[in-house]
Amino acid sequence: MTLNQYIPTNLTKEINKGEAIWTSPSNIALVKYWGKKKHQIPENQSISFTLDACKTKTKLSYEKTNKVIDNYSFDVYLDGEEKLDFKPKINTFFERIEVYLPFLKDYHFKIETSNTFPHSSGIASSASGMSALALCLMSLEKELNPEITQEYFNEKASFLARLGSGSASRSIEGDLVVWGAHKAIEGSSDLYGIKYPYKVHDNFKNYHDTILLVDKGEKQVSSTVGHNLMYNHPFAKTRFKQAEENITNIKGILETGDLDGFIALIESEALTLHAMMMTSMPYFILMKPNTLEIIDKIWAFRKETGLHISFTLDAGANVHVLYPEKEAEAIYDFIKTELVAYCQNGHYICDRIGFGAKQL
Numbered sequence: 001m002t003l004n005q006y007i008p009t010n011l012t013k014e015i016n017k018g019e020a021i022w023t024s025p026s027n028i029a030l031v032k033y034w035g036k037k038k039h040q041i042p043e044n045q046s047i048s049f050t051l052d053a054c055k056t057k058t059k060l061s062y063e064k065t066n067k068v069i070d071n072y073s074f075d076v077y078l079d080g081e082e083k084l085d086f087k088p089k090i091n092t093f094f095e096r097i098e099v100y101l102p103f104l105k106d107y108h109f110k111i112e113t114s115n116t117f118p119h120s121s122g123i124a125s126s127a128s129g130m131s132a133l134a135l136c137l138m139s140l141e142k143e144l145n146p147e148i149t150q151e152y153f154n155e156k157a158s159f160l161a162r163l164g165s166g167s168a169s170r171s172i173e174g175d176l177v178v179w180g181a182h183k184a185i186e187g188s189s190d191l192y193g194i195k196y197p198y199k200v201h202d203n204f205k206n207y208h209d210t211i212l213l214v215d216k217g218e219k220q221v222s223s224t225v226g227h228n229l230m231y232n233h234p235f236a237k238t239r240f241k242q243a244e245e246n247i248t249n250i251k252g253i254l255e256t257g258d259l260d261g262f263i264a265l266i267e268s269e270a271l272t273l274h275a276m277m278m279t280s281m282p283y284f285i286l287m288k289p290n291t292l293e294i295i296d297k298i299w300a301f302r303k304e305t306g307l308h309i310s311f312t313l314d315a316g317a318n319v320h321v322l323y324p325e326k327e328a329e330a331i332y333d334f335i336k337t338e339l340v341a342y343c344q345n346g347h348y349i350c351d352r353i354g355f356g357a358k359q360l
């Protein structure tokens with residue numbers, strides 16, 4: 001599948017050398033993407049909060065090679081240290097996107113990257129990392145063709161990021177992003193994420209996400225393997241339909257500021273994601289005992305106080321505690337006194353909704 005609209009035809013400038021630096025955030029899905037077709041096309045639509053503090057900074061230095069080369073020429077560094085083990089993933093990414101960036105083999109690249117969150121925090125860096133790299137490459141395309149519009153730049157950056165990691169397509173902009181064509185969301189596409197185009201109630205402005213690091217180890221099951229287990233999954237069809245309905249439902253919730261409706265929808269999404277993992281073949285469990293302890297405590301505290309604390313999960317044991325700005329003080333106190341004890345080495349990250357990638 002090649003999409004002509006992303007194949008550049010007008011790369012008129014000669015650029016020998018240069019660099020681009022971007023920071024790009026992580027995101028947390030409210031309606032989860034789990035299951036994909038060929039070419040990183042999602043089986044269902046998803047929507048996420050863009051995060052603010054958890055991000056990747058990437059500097060891409062490029063220099064024209066005057067040789068004709070068969071392979072991509074690049075070196076990659078994390079926190080100043082060369083990372084040979086990152087190369088295969090980037091190589092695969094380059095293979096997928098070369099048709100859209102036909103100049104990839106004309107340059108030698110130095111990719112220097114760092115994350116604001118610790119590498120071994122169990123927080124996936126693929127969304128922020130792949131989107132940061134896609135943006136740096138788009139900056140080079142813009143050097144070669146200064147005519148491209150901002151709209152095309154963002155759309156293609158998301159399109160390319162998606163080919164690196166599906167959820168990365170949702171990290172270019174903020175504060176809410178939809179990925180996947182949905183009849184109720186104008187402009188939505190399977191190919192790239194779009195900024196959520198409708199009214200959002202003040203209740204959801206500056207929403208908090210405190211990430212409790214329950215297990216900082218490497219994931220036992222990669223998301224690629226997990227997505228693939230949705231093929232032939234007995235509940236897949238119903239799940240994809242449910243996600244579609246949840247996107248329709250969240251639209252009303254976001255507009256009216258319905259916090260109770262929001263909580264019910266996102267917690268059900270989080271548990272459904274894990275239920276899909278537990279009911280695939282082979283089956284697996286990514287939650288840990290402390291994940292469940294935290295969920296129990298959140299439910300008890302919510303019942304007792306009526307405050308709008310809620311949780312979501314991604315493909316791991318860590319818990320994202322989500323809560324509105326106007327209740328932040330009391331909820332943060334509770335997190336510190338009651339929940340942090342369940343985190344590995346007491347580690348957690350205070351984040352909130354953010355507004356997307358930035359060029360430095």
Ligand code: PMV
Pocket residue numbers: 028029031032033034046124126165166167168223224227273314315
């Ligand atoms: O982008 P991937 O292929 O790592 O998939 C991410 C899937 C979830 O994080 C579990 C859900 C989501 O929508 O982000």
